Amino acid sequence: MDQLTAPALVDGAALLLGRQLTLERELTGGQHARTVLVVDGGTHAVVRGFPRSDDAVTRERAVLRRTGPLGTLAPRLLAHGEVDGHPVIVTEAVPGAAPAPDLDPVVIGEQMGTVLAAIHRLDPAGLPDDARQPMLRAGRLATTAHEAWREVDLDRVLTHGDFWSGNTVWQGDRLSGIVDWSGAMSAPRGVDVAWCRQDLVLLGSIAAADRFLAAYEAAAGRRVVDVHAWDVIAAARADTYVETWAPNYAGIGRDEVDGRLLRQRFDAWVGSLIGSRVH
Known part of the structure; x- marks a missing residue:
């Protein structure tokens, strides 16, 4: 991927902020951007650099203007710009860390559900619109997904767009933040829910x-009456x-969730959704 190095990202962010920054560590858990945690005096910030021509920073700026009702659950925008042609965004660091590997997935799920409802109450007007209709080339699930599409509620809400445990921040067993808002859009609520x-399920807990x-x-x-259809999609x-x-x-510290285990859990999930209709 076309990415800045971590030192170049820190130096570029320092120019955008107009003050010196110190690299604390590189953050992992995603593949879209290079992400680093920096220190500005005693304050931490997160810096993300995206491939050239990527519109992620523009998208995230638009949504972070709307997240005030979430309070400290969403980061505050500090700076944005370009570094060697790469879009870069600097946000406050939400206190906490990725969910601990031994944190009960049920605890994770319950708190993520409550927070997602608050996100879906935000205003989606003017954000990119994407219903996430199944693609024609959806592999073995194509027919079933297109059948499911006829059942879904397409009313739009503000969706995070990549609402998974790796985009959450925790302090112990308390959800303290949601990060990576660059994929937020106006879309049906079932996109995030499913x-x-x-x-x-991939973490191992239906x-x-x-x-x-x-x-x-x-x-x-x-109620989300069309949840099964969205699960299929x-x-x-x-x-x-x-x-x-x-x-x-x-x-996010889940080394045991390798490609083999992901496929095994995923196929079992698909089987529970549509059973013998998948070949």
């Missing part, structure tokens, strides 16, 4: 996926490349 449920849904519905004050989107997510899970 993507998070699938992640919790029970957590169900508790997440229950917590979301309680906080949102509504999310699975179709992941099917051809789910093994490639292993570095993302390793980046």
Whole structure:
């Protein structure tokens, strides 16, 4: 991938902020951007650099202007610009860390469900619109996903766009923040709901996926009656490349969730969704 080095990213961010920064460590858990944690005096900030011509910074700036109602759950924008042609964004560091490997997935799911309901109450007007309709080339799940599409509610909310455990920050067993808002968009609520449920299944807990849904519905004050259809659509989107997510899970301390285990858990999940109709 076309990426800045970590030192170049720190130096570029220092120019954008107009003060010296010290690299504390590089952050992992995603493959889209290079991400570093820096120190400015006693204050921490997160710096992310994206490939040239990527619109992630523009997208994230647009959504961070709307996240005030979330309080400290969303980072505050500090600076943005370009470094050697790469879009760069600097945000406050949300206190905490990735969910601990021994944190019960049910705890993760319940708190993510409550927070997602708050995110979906934000204003989506003017954000990029994407219903996440299944692609024609959806592999073995193509037919089933297109059948499911006829059942879904397409009313738009502000969706995070990549709502999984790796984009959460925790202080012990308390969810303290949601990060990486560059994929936020106006889309149906089922996009986020199903993507998070699938992640919790890949962490090894269908029970957590169900508790997440229950917590979301309680906080949102509504049932997600089309959740099964969205689960199928999310699975179709992941099917051809789910093994490639292993570095993302390793980046949040889940080294045991390798490509083989991801495929094993994913195929079992697909089987529970659509059973013998998948070949």
